[in-house]
Amino acid sequence: MARMILRRLLLLVPILFGISIVSFVLIALSPSDPAEVAIRVNAMVPTPELIAQTRHELGLDEPMLTRYVHWLGGVMSGDLGRSYVNGRAVAAEIAEAFPATVYLALVTLALILVISLASAVICARYENRLPDKFVRLMIFLTSALPGFWAGLLLMWLFAVELDWLPTSGMRGPESVILPAVTLSLAYVSTYARIVRAEMIRTSHENWVLFARGRGLTDARLTVHVLLNSLRGAATALGMSIPKLIAGAFVVESIFAWPGIGRLCITAIFNRDFPIIQAYVLIMAVLFVLFNLASDVFVAWLDPRERGG
């Protein structure tokens, strides 16, 4: 187990290195000169002298490799550069917005678990009967539902028409409900499908037949079957946490949720490159770390997986 973790950690090193290169090179994609952008966003006129001066201040006059090494050094010590717009440290901006996103992601995760397990249990108990078909139709529709449309409809119904919940922002505990429900819709279908298929497979195994023969009640049997069908979903779920954080930008933007996704979108409109760059880097690092964590978790659940 420890050897597997160590091996995987070593394999991470080249990947993380690659991630840092890609994140750094991204800025070269910009058709405009970052120095000029940095001047313009502060509503100044970019004269050639000013551009030269800004280039020097931002270190843009140095060769790419030097800049990369410098940037990487900064990243290692937690310095992600400064925002072009307000001059604040990018790390501080992200640290401020991060808790909101994590909060949203965790609430969403809880919702996903509850909704998808409940629908999977219903489907498996009534396999190919009316409740199963109905739930599957709903699941199918949510998998095709554009999250932003669902968000708008929910906002209109619950915030405008019924006036039960706030339209946007992060005020009070109830304000998380609409964004979390919207975000969860996209994922429920995946898990409900996985767990349903797994439960139906499990329920045909011999030990289930044996347990039924022993006279176990249906309810207890369902619990056993469910618990024995969660492995696939557990792996997928580990991967969803970073995807929930990463994919939240649309929902955050609709509901004006003050998270990092919204921070990045605002940065895009302001052409605030250092924030975009930091956002990409952090997301990718989170993604690979969670990937590793979920593999370790699976290995812990099932010793057969420990070899790889």
Place this chain on the structure above:
Amino acid sequence: MHAILKRLLADRMARGCMVFIAMLLALGVLAPVLPIADPTAIDITGKFQMPGGGHWLGTDQLGRDIFSRLVWGIRTTLCASLAAMLITSAIGALYGAIAGGMRGRVDAVMMRLADVMMSFPSEVLILAIVGMMGPGLTNMIIACVVAKWAWYARMMRTIVRRISDAGYVRFARVCGAGEAWILLRHLAPGAAGEFFVLVTLDTGSVVLMISALSFLGLGVQPPVAEWGMMLSEAKEVMLQYPWQMFWPGVAILSTVACFNFLGDCVRDAFDLRHAGRDGQ
């Protein structure tokens, strides 16, 4: 191939989906010659009309015909998505096939590069690339390609590996079949089918991504009609005219649902139960 097509056509729902998609494509292609209103013609005095009269689905905040904007939206949303899919799968297939065929060191280096690309969540990479290059349809397509090619490359490599290790291909090789023959006769047909299934399964998510970016204002720029952008315009008038949100959403939902369903059907027709939506 014939049997697969027959199995696919036997499915009533699959036929329905194919007809719907074909209809959408036809409408999109024929939009300029169809007798519908100009999607960009502004008529301020006739804004927010209810459906009926000269406008089947009413008019939007600038008095533009909603039906005609939906039809023109096919051209942007669907064509952009299909273009992105086509380019991504072409690059991915070629890259994966080369890596899978070469093996050894070349394969290792090529796949390490792909691994790095896959360590970025694709939504984030798309957002960042569009963010850096600036909003626009072309940039959005480029972003989708950059963010997704590696996933396709890895799938293709796995498929090529599996097929070229399969008994019948080894047998052909032992019998003295040339590499070109094996490639054309065994590898290409086998790999194409499986790859096609994965591409169909993923198209819906690309449509969602492209319309989401346009919704955020990062994709198509006004006054071009695009479903996601129509929704973001509708959002502005949600309080007074909530029904403005209805049709663009229905358009996206039904298109994506069709692609997803067709993807499932194609997978069943190819009998690839194991091939899931694990592309992402």
